[in-house]
Amino acid sequence: MAEKFHSDDPRLAELDGFRVTVDPDRQRADITLARPPYNVVSMDQRDQLRLVFEALDADDRVRVIVLAGEGQHFSSGGNIRGFLEASPEHVAHLAWNVAAPARCSKPVIAANRGYCFGVGFELSLACDFRIASDTTLYALPEQKLGQIPGSGGSARLQKMVGITRTKHIVMRSKRITGEQAYDWGIATEVVPDAELESTVDGLVEELIAFSPLAQRTAKKLLNDTDDANLSTAMELEGHCYSRLRTSDDFREGVHAFHEKREPKFIGS
Incomplete structure (x- = not known):
């Protein structure tokens, strides 16, 4: 309510x-x-x-x-x-x-x-x-x-x-x-x-339904690289991707994919 x-x-x-x-x-x-x-x-x-x-x-x-x-x-x-x-x-x-x-x-x-x-x-x-x-x-x-x-x-x-x-x-x-x-x-x-x-x-x-951590990361990355050159944007994207790979949500997303179920993201 x-x-x-x-x-x-x-x-x-x-x-x-x-x-x-x-x-x-x-x-x-x-x-x-x-x-x-x-x-x-x-x-x-x-x-x-x-x-x-x-x-x-x-x-x-x-x-x-x-x-x-x-x-x-x-x-x-x-x-x-x-x-x-x-x-x-x-x-x-x-x-x-x-x-x-x-x-x-x-x-x-x-x-x-x-x-x-x-x-x-x-x-x-x-x-x-x-x-x-x-x-x-x-x-x-x-x-x-x-x-x-x-x-x-x-x-x-x-x-x-x-x-x-x-x-x-x-x-x-x-x-x-x-x-x-x-x-x-x-x-x-x-x-x-x-x-x-x-x-x-x-x-x-x-x-x-998406990971709140991945959503926040995507928004900040896209905003920060809006006026960046391609090489800088790709570099920042790589750093963000690398950080998300260690997250609980990414691990949950991978497991859910292989187990053919909906993921339960927690934002960490």
């Missing part, structure tokens, strides 16, 4: 515009942006989201984290007036806060539908998997405000789709559909809107 998230950190005593639940039986946590109808993300909310991801990363009950939006839209973006009111020092931390899903050692799934603009898109890009419904529209519209994406959006997007498509999205403030995002390699899957939750549920079940 899912239970409300609790933290002793006074900065999380009252969550600003989102809610968090933890379901130990399903080994998942859900972070839901909850300022409908558009789930606008405030400046303070970005700070709190970072703290929540860090807390869930340290929670042994949680194997997978799902980030979603309440209602018909994931998020239309940030609180525009908040940018004018925030100090330069605060704004300088935006990208670090929004990158929390990427730094989290556990798999993070973004469940996208409707508007996924600005920081909503940037948060999703920092996740490991983006499941888009057929209602999803992605955009980085900051050019319309005389700005550029400030929380890693253009940088992450360029890594995924290259400079030409990134210029199309960023410099023209173009919206792209979930289907187009899938074709371009941004979305992991695109599904009918009515199937978004069940598809995410299925992915969670799939991920928790």
Whole structure:
């Protein structure tokens, strides 16, 4: 049964515009942006989201984290007036806060539908998997405000789709559909809107069946080698592979394979 998230950190005593639940039986946590109808993300909310991801990363009950939006839209973006009111020092931390899903050692799934603009898109890009419904529209519209994406959006997007498509999205403030995002390699899957939750549920079940140690290792390796040259990436992969060979989970996986049974991984 899912239970409300609790933290002793006074900065999380009252969550600003989102809610968090933890379901130990399903080994998942859900972070839901909850300022409908558009789930606008405030400046303070970005700070709190970072703290929540860090807390869930340290929670042994949680194997997978799902980030979603309440209602018909994931998020239309940030609180525009908040940018004018925030100090330069605060704004300088935006990208670090929004990158929390990427730094989290556990798999993070973004469940996208409707508007996924600005920081909503940037948060999703920092996740490991983006499941888009057929209602999803992605955009980085900051050019319309005389700005550029400030929380890693253009940088992450360029890594995924290259400079030409990134210029199309960023410099023209173009919206792209979930289907187009899938074709371009941004979305992991695109599904009918009515199937978004069940598809995410299925992915969670799939991920928790793997070794948590191997999952954490794979995520860190892939993130760390994203901008590495081939020889460096292969060297790091070899070191990670070698370490996993001594793990209990690898031994269990090999035995289960030969015994034709499902493995029981323990994360060590």
